[in-house]
Amino acid sequence: MTQTETPRSSGGDVRLRGISKTYGSFTAVHPLDLTIPAGSFFALLGASGCGKTTTLRMIAGLEEPTTGTVELAGQDVTALPPYKRQVNTVFQNYALFPHLDIFENVAFGLRRRGIKSVAKQVGEMLDLVQLGPMARRKPQQLSGGQQQRVAVARALINHPEVLLLDEPLGALDLKLRRQMQLELKRIQTEVGITFVHVTHDQEEAMTMADTVAVMNGGRVEQLGAPAELYENPGTTFVANFLGTSNLIAAEVTAAGGEELVLTAGGATLRLPAGRCRTEARAGGKVLAGVRPEKVALAHADDAGEIPAGHNRLTGRVRDASFIGVSTQYVIDVPGVGELAVYEQNLGRDGRLVPGAETVLHWKPEHTFGLDAEQDIAAGADPGEEAA
Known part of the structure; x- marks a missing residue:
């Protein structure tokens, strides 16, 4: 038929x-x-x-x-x-x-x-x-x-x-x-x-x-x-349950325009105001989120080549797992914690091995903001419940 x-x-x-x-x-x-x-x-x-x-x-x-x-x-x-x-x-x-x-x-x-x-x-x-x-x-x-x-x-x-x-x-x-x-x-x-x-x-x-x-x-x-x-997840549960999200506890240093300015781990991050799902005021807290595949890695020696205007954090590679279509990295970022980065295997940088110093960077428009009062780990490991 x-x-x-x-x-x-x-x-x-x-x-x-x-x-x-x-x-x-x-x-x-x-x-x-x-x-x-x-x-x-x-x-x-x-x-x-x-x-x-x-x-x-x-x-x-x-x-x-x-x-x-x-x-x-x-x-x-x-x-x-x-x-x-x-x-x-x-x-x-x-x-x-x-x-x-x-x-x-x-x-x-x-x-x-x-x-x-x-x-x-x-x-x-x-x-x-x-x-x-x-x-x-x-x-x-x-x-x-x-x-x-x-x-x-x-x-x-x-x-x-x-x-x-x-x-x-x-x-x-x-x-x-x-x-x-x-x-x-x-x-x-x-x-x-x-x-x-x-x-x-x-x-x-x-x-x-x-x-x-x-x-x-x-x-x-x-x-x-x-x-x-x-x-555009609205809660930490959705952000973590639907795929993987990096959620970064940040302080709002400037608000009121089309872009929020945040501070996390001593670095400045930018977040489009329209992508923030909570009321943000200067001096307040938000969770800045970014999906692992939206983040790029640069070896510390190449930090000068990162496009201007990108959000950026510095850390060290803790783990690198090759899974075919991509390499999944875990990066230790001082003052922030562990962040995940998924890089498509178009051309792997052999220097990005455990212990290597690296810079994570991404476009500000790929950042979303959530209410910092929520459980940052909600949905990451739902486990088994009754019913």
């Missing part, structure tokens, strides 16, 4: 109004208002125990909200059981029937509804997930990625308004997981159904989703497009 032949749906929007979930004295999800646009690919991203799966299960009807309402395509479904909601869920373990072949696994939902003629619809769905030639194989004869596609086809054949995906790629190895990220995005684009995807994997969320809600402690910490969240 060609892309133009694939039946499209406008999907349905999802609206959560004041939805929350408590278990005794523990609050898994604090009152939450969230709108997921129809036809979008939406990701709930967070560490274990942040409330993302509980939120998904409340949308599916598998958990009853303690407060609030769930609306699907304009209908209040809060009191409806799962089978009466226009949603289907794909789980991490796929839940395929081992005794049925792929065709019958996909046809199961149609047959359960009493539909006799299923061949055309099943064939179209298997073509959509590129498994047509494998229709008569059993699940155990397929790879993990193929089984995952069967689970998606089985869910989509029921024409749900919303497809819920609960860590669907968690059991796959890294290479296959990346391949399936692109596959899922392709399928969602072709069918046009609203996808709500729960994951703890930042790369997975950023690769596939139009919009990401970063969850932490049962609340949405920040909501936005992947690039916006990465480039």
Whole structure:
């Protein structure tokens, strides 16, 4: 089946109004208002125990909200059981029937509804997930990625308004997981159904989703497009959880114009006022952030070649790790601490070895500012929590 032949749906929007979930004295999800646009690919991203799966299960009807309402395509479904909601869920373990072949696994939902003629619809769905030639194989004869596609086809054949995906790629190895990220995005684009995807994997969320809600402690910490969240994190948790950030405790020495002047480790740094997410006053504190790949390294002997106007700090190389596409450095900066630098391997400087004196430098516009009252390490190592 060609892309133009694939039946499209406008999907349905999802609206959560004041939805929350408590278990005794523990609050898994604090009152939450969230709108997921129809036809979008939406990701709930967070560490274990942040409330993302509980939120998904409340949308599916598998958990009853303690407060609030769930609306699907304009209908209040809060009191409806799962089978009466226009949603289907794909789980991490796929839940395929081992005794049925792929065709019958996909046809199961149609047959359960009493539909006799299923061949055309099943064939179209298997073509959509590129498994047509494998229709008569059993699940155990397929790879993990193929089984995952069967689970998606089985869910989509029921024409749900919303497809819920609960860590669907968690059991796959890294290479296959990346391949399936692109596959899922392709399928969602072709069918046009609203996808709500729960994951703890930042790369997975950023690769596939139009919009990401970063969850932490049962609340949405920040909501936005992947690039916006990465480039302009609003909290230390988001800055650290989405990739790696260097967060530098700094004092504001001048404010009021388009640029803030900061002091950190005896050096002067500049921060665009529009990229500071907290009120900054002279004499106050901020956290100046910069992503490791935005920072360049120069050996101390080449310090004179650094472009004028760059932010710069001096330190010593503590560690250098070659990982193929880049070399990841850890630099000790007096008065600041350890900073990370990721340099693409276009031409490595053999002098940048542990112990070497170096200058870190970056464009001021690549700096962002956060509230210094926050935990500077929040999100860096979320660990495992309950719930």
